[in-house]
Amino acid sequence: MWKFTVRRILIMIPQIILLSVLIFIMAKMMPGDALSGLIDPNIDPETIAEQREKLGLNDPWHIQYANWVKDLFQGDLGMSFRYKMPVTELIGQRLANTVWLSLLTLVLIYAISIPLGLISGRYNDTWLDRVITGYTYIGFATPLFIFALVMLWFFGFTLGWFPTGGSVQPGVESGTFEYVMNRIYHMLLPALSMALITTVSTVQYLRNEIIDTKQKDFILTARAKGASESRIYNRHILRNSLLPIAAFFGYEITGLIGGTVFVESIFSYPGMGQLFLESIVQRDYSVATSLTLLFGIATILGALLSDIILSLVDPRIRIK
Amino acid sequence: MSQALLKIKNLKTSFRIKDDYYAAVDDVSLTVNKNEVLAIVGESGCGKSALAFSIMGLHNRAKIEGNILFKGKDLANASPTEWSKIRGKEMGMIFQDPLTALNPLMIIGDQIGEAIYLHNKNISKEQRKLKVIDLLEKVGIPHPERVYDQFPHELSGGMRQRVVIATAIANQPELLIADEPTTALDVTIQSQILDLMKQLKEDMDAGIIMITHDLGVVAEMADRVAVMYAGQIVEIADVYTLFENPQHPYTRSLLNSVPNNKEASSKLHVIQGIVPSLQFLPRKGCRFSARIPWIDVSAHEENPQLHEIEPGHFVRCSCYKHFHFPEEEVQ
Amino acid sequence: MSILKVKDLKVHFPIKGGIFGRTVDYVKAVDGVSFSIEKGMTYGLVGESGSGKTTTGRAIIGLNKITSGNVLFEGKDITSYRRAKADYYKDVQMIFQDPYSSLNPRKRVLDIVAEPLRNFEKLSRQEEKKRVQELLELVGLSPESILKYPHQFSGGQRQRIGIARAIALKPKLIIADEPVSALDVSVQAQVLNFMQDIQKELDLTYLFISHDLGVIRHMCNRIGIMYKGRYVEEGTTEDIFNNPQHIYTKRLVAAIPDIDPNKRKEHAKFRQEVQREYEQSFNDYFDENGLAYDLQSISDTHLVALPKKG
């Protein structure tokens, strides 16, 4: 098992290096550099050139890359030219918002998909299954941003049940119970929108997994042992079909990253996704590249997590 | 003759295809006694596995007609609860492919232990473990303590089949149904598994129904043999009679098609064609008639029944009296 | 002169392992196999799963890469021939085990049987069709079958289509890899009979690979027994079945169920004796790695893997 994990982590290293190179190239392609935002346009060009030399902007690219990586390790992602503050600090403010939103979404995804998938798979071809499958069809076909817009319009504006923007009501004192509830209240609609759409693939997967497992020979063995149908479900089918779902966990995270960009922008939720869009529109490129790098690393870690979970739960990989 | 353990009368198992029912098992009657091996032989599609599944009540969507009397009790339309009390306790089943028959995500000990737990919930965990290890030893698995904690994929095919057998005999069933238990195994492993099954039968005084396509296995194991063709038993007799004096054309063809050990390079006498598939079975008349067109129609019965031609030897349809291979001279 | 000569054939597959996925070891699927086949004969290669018999057959026809050793066909060394060297493939053909997967389900019988013709012979559509129809008739299928798809045939019929394809180029040697083990007994007999018929008709040589000793005995003149990638014994059918010398061969022969129920007790006793001998004398017949020794000849026709004397 540990061998598998170590191997998997070793595969990850070139991925991260490649990602950083790609991001670095993107950063270099972007118009302007660290100085363009900082310096007063009135300063004479010679001083700028001097500054450039000092900052190493005229060095060959590999030295620049090495310096960039060194800075990364020290947590220095550069300066945001729009907010005039270190990118690290800027992202830090938004990070928590996105993490909490994603967590709530994940909880909702599993809270929806597991019961629906189980019902749909166990009672396949009944009317209940058809309703659930119908939902997954529609959910599969609906783009997240349209669904989120409709949710906002209906529950936010028309019914007025939920706030239509922000992460917390101004004036609520942080640290109180009320504050926490208020945060959740603001997150609920975006999280629900995202969960209801992204969960359908898990529902479908779980349903198919259960139907497949039902037809396996070892289910016959269990029946021949004298196990009752409910025991067969609880002891054999459930266990065997839920394990791959557990392994999906990491990939769910990956899927959420794209989702947050849409949802945060639609619900004006101050998270990293919204920050990313803003930074692109405002040409605040050091922020955009840093966010891309962060999301990229999160995706890589998500994939790693999934593979490790899979190796943990499946003895065929665990024991080798 | 000892008292019959299992008595099947006119069993008919039908499956729904489109809007019609087709009988995979049709008019099958047989008995199995204690400490006896009844072999059911036939080729793909003859209905032998469907028969085994019917006896174990493992078909969920089939229509079952007739009687399955197990120790005097009719199981043909028993409820799921009744079945789960009998299955695994009084009847055990051994499957063809030991790899797929075991849950890949469960350790061996738990899989066998489950069979014990289901029919005796009062045994403590420790006792159950001891019993499982005992069983593993009984089916000839070396290092049972270690195997207890292993997963199926860590064992070889022969060992896996021993585990499947251990599961089947966990509660000392009186009837064992083995569905092609050695087909997936190498020949040296096959002989070991067959020896093990014979041993267990003697020990437990159990009846065994052995489903197989391999006449060699039949000759080694069986006390009595039923030959199935197209859902029906065409011939049933004790093993010596059947191999020495086969009567039904199909039985004769089957026995002749085994490359035997006597003479190399001799021609095999065999009737061309295959077992027709379920939807294309003739519903009336002799089901084998289409494959022996050189035998006159009048030789067949209109509604073929099993005839007892000598004590304990039954043959279906009168065509056997007139049958000869096409290569043979007509007497 | 023998038609096929295999000299010290080795096929090793790398095992990837460790953290970096490097080759840590080799599976010696075939490890030093030598034999030769005379023209017009049927040579049987027997062994249990994992013995390397199939790999040997596939290596001869170029489906598995040969690690070392030589394959000589009609005296010519074709070891390093790749598939580009066409004429070898005209002369050596293969019949596969699984009649379901060996025919492309999306192709009509015409396209399946004509595939070798299209690769090696430039025929017009008309000629091609005629040839395919002739071939189908030869294997006992109706010429109208050319427009059907494989799934419209039964297992035995499919195997005949596979044979028609294999004999389309009039090969000299056919490697038959478990050609009947996926078939029912009576269908198996039908195909075996037919294979004997066309052997006479087309003057074919067979390398017949099987795990079924009954079938091998029925079909073959000469037999090689393999165990863990090595030969344990080779000889005429007579030698192997009536005078087996190696304990592994004895055990294998003893394990075949006797078709006569009257000899059941006798047979069981014999089998137990052999098993006892096998357990007691295992170390006399196999080296410290549990592998067979090199072959020593004990008569003109009979070779057994025994440790060198002295």
Added chain:
Amino acid sequence: MKKDDTTMVETVEQPEQINSESPTGLKILWREIVRDKVALISLIFIVLITTIVFGVSLILDQDQIVKVDLLSIHQPPSDEFILGTDYGGRDVFGQLIIGTRNSLAIGFLVTLMTGVFGIIYGLTAGYFGGHVDNILMRILDFMMVLPFLMIVIVFVALVPKYSVWTFSLIMTAFLWMGIARLIRSKTLAEKELDYVQASKTLGSSNLKIMFTQVLPNLSSIIIVNMTLNLAANIGLESGLSFLGFGFPESTPSLGTLLSYATNPQTLQYRWWIWVPAALLILLLMLSVNNVGQALKRATDARQRRG
């Protein structure tokens, strides 16, 4: 082998194949669609919309539609403007028609380009296996872990001379992996089958085996996958346009119409701008998906309906 015995009787299937064409052939796919009412209606809807949209957009004057007219801002539906106007006074209906045409066209284009590239990539990796597969799969794995949406947005923002073509190239560059992976895994399985081995012994070249033997056996899953991809790509394009990183500004798109709804006023009070576009995307994606799912059922015998 003996398995047939039980499976034959258990799966209540397989009769009508006796006289049918090739077992997974296109005819079966077609028959399945026709049999499935929902899928058939969906297919008709797609064909209808496509014809209408491409037909009407021939008559419409695109320059006229995208021209800003400050005198008629935010007009509700009227005789002159069937679906009213947007904040620039532009005709929403015209934008809807041309937008749908553009979204469909790019959906098809990207699906086709990712399909061709992905099939060749996957087929190569799967068929040759070994080192080739190893290298190709490492590259693919890396592409898979990139944060797709963000990278695409950054590229869209960066690329000079941005046009519909560069947009579809960027999309293609980051979307071929799914189908490549699918084709690779199917090819890996397929090449182990004896018919591929047989072709080798019969003297067929690798290229010939890949494209004339293996590929036809993958055709149905390719069709299914590409149909589902088409729906996904239409959604992606409109999503990107919605965020402002899709089509160039001068090219109308369904997503652009929807992006006006990020203005709360528009969202609440000017339904005519965004609701028709939203409905159209939904119906289109639902229809394409329905067809795709019906095809999927057709290729999967277990789920085939009667």
